[in-house]
Amino acid sequence: MDEIPAPSKTDPPAPYRPGYELVAEQVLKLIAELRLRPGDRMPTENELATRLGTSRTVVREAIKILSALGRVRAQKGRGLYVADDEGMLGSARWSGYFLPTDLDHVYMLFEFRRVQETTASRLAATRATPVELRAIEAAAETCREGHLTGQATLFDRGDEDFHLGIATASHNQFLLAAVREARRLQRQSSTIGLHGTVGGHAAEAIEEHAAIYAAIRDGDPEAAAEAAAVHLDNTLEDYRREIQRRVFG
Structure with missing residues (x-):
């Protein structure tokens, strides 16, 4: 049986990792081992400190x-729970940060959407199935029907299905989740920006x-x-024109 060679004296030392970082990794492993689900x-x-052989301070x-x-x-007074699989965008903290009337926030959100949706469209062009293309x-x-008949709700539903349909056709679940969440935040600005109107950019959007x-x-x-980039930029x-008109006069 071959002997395992001793580490070379010239091998670089392992990078230092704080104890709380190692414990965070162990907590994630424990969640998987216990088969805990969101909620x-x-x-x-x-209990975590005892299980992991560390202090409560490090666990905290x-x-x-x-x-x-x-x-x-x-949850204060209730304990610890596995979070929903929403990530940072889906958290109440992010939603509280995003201010629908803050133009800088709207710009950042569209910048984020531009990265997501150009990538999703690029991938969809090579991965979309016939069923996805029909959708x-x-x-x-x-x-188009919503615009021609002046039905804002119909237009909005088609727009939502269109963008999520492309994200679905990218066959990348991370992109789909990100596109869905960014659009949810965008709807917050729609209550001040374009909600209830079919016009403006709608004809060009078609x-x-x-x-x-x-x-x-x-x-x-x-x-x-x-x-996709042209559509998001337009x-x-x-949005910029509408928000400035309605909020800032």
Whole structure:
């Protein structure tokens, strides 16, 4: 049997990791081992300290990290719970940070959406199934019908289905979750910006949707990404004008 060679004296030392970081990792492993699901109650800080052979102070710091990452939820007086799988965007903390009338926040949100949706469109152009293509086409048609008949609710539903349909066709669950959450935050600004109106950028949006769909259907990733970028940039400009008009006069 071959002997395991001793570590070389020239091997670089392992990078230092604070104790609370190691414990945070151990807590995640424990959640998996106990097969806890989102919403399940976790062991208390004292119980975690005993299980992991560390102090309650270190456990508390580890929980702070996991809370910031959206993996653990601490309820005062009730204990620790496995957080819902929403990540930071879905947390109440982020929603509280986002101010729908703050133009800087709206710009940042659209910048984030631009990265997401150009990537999703690029991937959809190479991955979309025939069923997914039909769903995207149908959503675009719903938008068109909503615009032509002056039905804001119908337009909004088609728009939502269109963008989520493309994210679904990217076959990347992380992108889909991110697109869904960014659009949820955008709806907060819609109550001040474009909610209840069918007009403004709506007519152009119909044609922009058609261009995105055509590029995805034709399997042209770069054209799909470019069309998505144009659409997001124009939508942002429409929001900017509306928010400035309604909020700032």
